[in-house]
């Protein structure tokens with residue numbers, strides 16, 4: 001992505017009194033992408049969207065659209081439209097009139113209005129519903145009317161704040177796909193706000209993860225999952241089981257050599273250096289790693305055994321070893337394609353492992369509470385700064 005970005009945000013902050021809703025946020029949005037703002041409630045997602053739309057002014061920083069300063073422009077002068085969470089449609093107007101409304105306000109010639117409305121309704125598959133009133137539509141159809149109302153204005157940028165949150169789960173899944181298809185068809189850049197990681201992962205080309213007003217990471221969904229910058233991001237975009245790091249030994253002369261990492265629960269493990277987040281080598285001295293980083297594993301990488309897996313010395317000598325823990329079999333939840341199995345541990349929270357239904361069946365026969373061993377390759381672990389773990 002080397003072209004000039006459509007939106008460029010530089011060192012942007014927003015204070016409400018002394019409270020920083022956004023702190024020194026810098027990011028670029030590329031033309032034609034679906035860009036998601038993801039983070040827990042109160043992290044500043046809507047505030048950032050409102051600043052882009054012009055309903056809020058930043059306290060500090062720059063906001064450029066196609067290289068031009070947007071901040072002095074009033075909301076209605078920006079080539080930007082917003083779809084709100086409670087998608088507002090006029091109840092007394094037909095679908096067609098709802099979509100035409102914005103163009104009439106702009107005094108567009110009526111034959112152009114007719115054509116553009118027809119085009120927008122076709123884009124959202126509502127051509128046959130043009131004469132209905134909103135109360136004669138389903139929730140998903142009303143949401144599509146709201147989309148047509150903004151698409152008809154052909155914005156450069158479409159901002160969507162939790163656009164699917166008013167829909168039930170099944171419809172939400174269907175609308176995710178529809179929104180992605182629609183975006184591909186119209187080619188307008190979408191910035192979508194969500195606190196639902198699966199929604200962001202399913203829809204976005206790139207995701208910005210925010211927490212407490214700070215930008216944590218901007219990356220593709222796969223990068224976020226596989227190369228999270230810290231424990232907060234890793235935990236927010238999926239599940240991790242984290243173990244506090246007691247010590248790490250890194251070969252100072254060759255950082256490509258395996259790391260020896262010690263945690264209280266797992267003992268000493270040999271790990272490939274590729275499991276370390278970039279910042280571990282850049283701004284964290286080895287001496288600072290202890291107490292400030294975690295060694296983490298995701299549930300899909302954990303294997304379960306009814307007998308102790310033998311400690312293969314040859315494996316432990318190689319660039320990576322296996323971690324191993326003994327516990328007791330907890331609950332088993334059938335999930336359709338796989339099962340989630342709980343491993344109860346002494347003195348710490350349970351682990352969960354995602355295993356095949358066949359494995360789950362075998363475990364089930366041995367009975368709740370029976371001894372069970374969890375093991376995984378250290379090559380599948382993540383060494384992450386933990387300074388940002390949520391409370």
Ligand SMILES: Nc1ncnc2c1ncn2[C@@H]1O[C@H](COP(=O)(O)OP(=O)(O)OP(=O)(O)O)[C@@H](O)[C@H]1O
Pocket residue numbers: 016021039040041042043044045046047048195
């Ligand atoms: N006008 C305001 N005055 C004071 N504080 C505000 C104002 N608007 C937002 N905030 C605060 O700024 C923080 C960020 O709010 P924002 O609405 O951006 O969160 P969000 O990430 O969209 O959360 P949610 O997922 O709950 O919608 C919150 O702590 C909120 O209370």
Ligand SMILES: [Mg+2]
Pocket residue numbers: 045046047
């Ligand atoms: Mg919000």
